[in-house]
Amino acid sequence: MTPRTTQWWRHAAIYQLYPRSFADGNGDGIGDLAGVRGRLDYLENLGIEAIWFSPWYLSPMADAGYDVTDFRQIDPRFGTLGEAEQLITEAHQRGIRVIVDVVPNHVSNEHAWFLKAVGSPPGSPERDLFWFRDGRGENRQLPPNEWQSIFGGPAWTRVEDGQWYLHLFAPEQPDLNWRSPAVRSEYEDILRFWFDRGIDGIRIDSAAMCSKDPMLPDYDHAVFPDPHPYVDLDENHEIYRGWRAVADSYPDQRALIGEVWLADPARFAQYLRHDEMHTAFNFDFLGCAWDAKALRDCIDQTLAAHASVGAPSTWVLSNHDVTRHVTRYGRPDTSTSAGIRQYNPVVDEDLGRRRARAAALLTMALPGAVYIYQGEELGLPEVEDIPAERRDDPIYHRTQGQDPGRDGCRVPLPWDGEAEPYGFSAAGAERPWLPQPADWAHLSAAAQEADPASMLSLYREVLARRAAEPALGDGPIQWLESPEGVLAFTRGTGDDFSCLINLSDAPVPLPEHTTVLVTSDPLHDGLLPPDTGVWLRPI
Numbered sequence: 001m002t003p004r005t006t007q008w009w010r011h012a013a014i015y016q017l018y019p020r021s022f023a024d025g026n027g028d029g030i031g032d033l034a035g036v037r038g039r040l041d042y043l044e045n046l047g048i049e050a051i052w053f054s055p056w057y058l059s060p061m062a063d064a065g066y067d068v069t070d071f072r073q074i075d076p077r078f079g080t081l082g083e084a085e086q087l088i089t090e091a092h093q094r095g096i097r098v099i100v101d102v103v104p105n106h107v108s109n110e111h112a113w114f115l116k117a118v119g120s121p122p123g124s125p126e127r128d129l130f131w132f133r134d135g136r137g138e139n140r141q142l143p144p145n146e147w148q149s150i151f152g153g154p155a156w157t158r159v160e161d162g163q164w165y166l167h168l169f170a171p172e173q174p175d176l177n178w179r180s181p182a183v184r185s186e187y188e189d190i191l192r193f194w195f196d197r198g199i200d201g202i203r204i205d206s207a208a209m210c211s212k213d214p215m216l217p218d219y220d221h222a223v224f225p226d227p228h229p230y231v232d233l234d235e236n237h238e239i240y241r242g243w244r245a246v247a248d249s250y251p252d253q254r255a256l257i258g259e260v261w262l263a264d265p266a267r268f269a270q271y272l273r274h275d276e277m278h279t280a281f282n283f284d285f286l287g288c289a290w291d292a293k294a295l296r297d298c299i300d301q302t303l304a305a306h307a308s309v310g311a312p313s314t315w316v317l318s319n320h321d322v323t324r325h326v327t328r329y330g331r332p333d334t335s336t337s338a339g340i341r342q343y344n345p346v347v348d349e350d351l352g353r354r355r356a357r358a359a360a361l362l363t364m365a366l367p368g369a370v371y372i373y374q375g376e377e378l379g380l381p382e383v384e385d386i387p388a389e390r391r392d393d394p395i396y397h398r399t400q401g402q403d404p405g406r407d408g409c410r411v412p413l414p415w416d417g418e419a420e421p422y423g424f425s426a427a428g429a430e431r432p433w434l435p436q437p438a439d440w441a442h443l444s445a446a447a448q449e450a451d452p453a454s455m456l457s458l459y460r461e462v463l464a465r466r467a468a469e470p471a472l473g474d475g476p477i478q479w480l481e482s483p484e485g486v487l488a489f490t491r492g493t494g495d496d497f498s499c500l501i502n503l504s505d506a507p508v509p510l511p512e513h514t515t516v517l518v519t520s521d522p523l524h525d526g527l528l529p530p531d532t533g534v535w536l537r538p539i
Helices: 033-038 041-045 083-091 113-118 179-195 234-247 265-271 292-307 348-366 395-397 445-449 455-468
Strands: 013-017 050-053 068-073 097-102 156-158 164-166 201-204 257-260 314-316 369-373 477-479 486-491 497-502 513-519 534-536
Touching: 013 234, 013 455, 013 534, 033 041, 033 083, 041 083, 050 201, 068 179, 068 265, 083 097, 097 179, 113 265, 156 234, 179 234, 201 445, 234 257, 314 348, 348 455, 348 486, 348 534, 445 455, 455 513
Parallel strands: 013 050, 013 369, 050 097, 097 201, 201 257, 314 369
Antiparallel strands: 156 164, 477 486, 486 497, 497 534, 513 534
16 A cells, blocks of 8 residues: 555554454464454555554563563564564565554563572662662551552562662563653664564553652542642653654654553654654543534644644554443443443443444544554443453452453454354464453354354445545544534545534434445435444545
8 A cells, every 4th residue: 555645653553463363373362463464455455554562572472562661572472573573574565554562661670680680689779770778657657658550559578678669550560760861861772673673663652640749749539739740740751752752863754653642632742743753642532422523623622722833633542551442332331430440231332333333434544544443443332241250451450350351351252163262373272361251253254254244344435435535544523513412523625525424313314425435234215324424435
């Protein structure tokens, strides 16, 4: 495929690939690079323009690879560095760019730096690479402050000599001290290592959390004034200006893509200034309710925030951390107001999948880039009945199951067959690392391949149409007058393309048009049914 612009991140359809759950090439029940290479034709035929790989680095897997031991090695579970280089080449031969995850906030507690730090005395340069501090209390038996881990429990763990180290995630993920020049130099070199191997972009994990207030103050989430002691500190921007300089030193276009969870659109936009990141994920849209006014407001605010710094918007419905949107859209509360992972046994999966089909037309018609989480194109739901003994996510275990964790959206993909492993692994292989539901045969890629009404067929059709429409991708949008509960807009000059999404509870007439390009579900007597979307060629 031919990119519309060298600034590919402004318009691309990007597929998030979670390596452990995509395809298993060696039969050990864990997805790997051999499995990915065997499915590159599938991805090419799907019509995506880039792949974002969740971490594939050497790791003890305390947090699914986000606890990195060595950013310059591929974990043996996935393959070798040579295989990664070959995969990059084979993807490029198909016109597919490659993005890799880089985790700047922390490393593994088995990283060479941390092992040296633990073996060095308090106050040593080795410990200064992390956040080691003395504890509080008469015998320093209490953590240095009251910060809590995002994964549950205290954010501090004590080592044998009595000092404590900070980990905003799991204890196996010690936070780095970004005030150290050695940390900054190391990460800039990591970027060069992968850019030199042909990587086109870097996705930056937990990008707003790297810097910490060196005073490490206690705080109350409800009353603590700005700035937050470890989220969105101004020092972060110096870090990413350095990264941007690395990316810009290459003759072809390399992109920095941030995971930036911030409620303030103005603060969010600062990460997208011309000398920082190229783009960042739009989590407000991901968590928005299936409601026309809420979505319209979210889209308008997103476009305005990005326009203020000349950056492209991104649109995403699911990822490796949140409840899959087929399930979320089938619940009474379709937002993530109760949390990015929510559990409610009341789910109308048919309704959720119908809304998900319409949402695909909405996201792929909006200005900017779109991200597709693996399995979304198959209409996979969240798997919520994984036995406790099979669960892998440290969030589930550290909260004693109060937070269901992220395993439910990470279940291995079904490729073919009538039962587990559904072609994820070869017959007779080790069982998949997470269990697959017994009723997924109809959701496999093979089962959907020949069905023109399947989710897979819809995604292929919409992605092909999106790539062929000059008005789609980056560019202007114009809202149209529409009935209550309906989103309607044009792209391009106004007579090139229009999109209509019916979120009301009644059918609505189509605006004047010459051609129906795509519908998420069939029209009824020329009317657009509830929870259905359509792309049109206007008059």
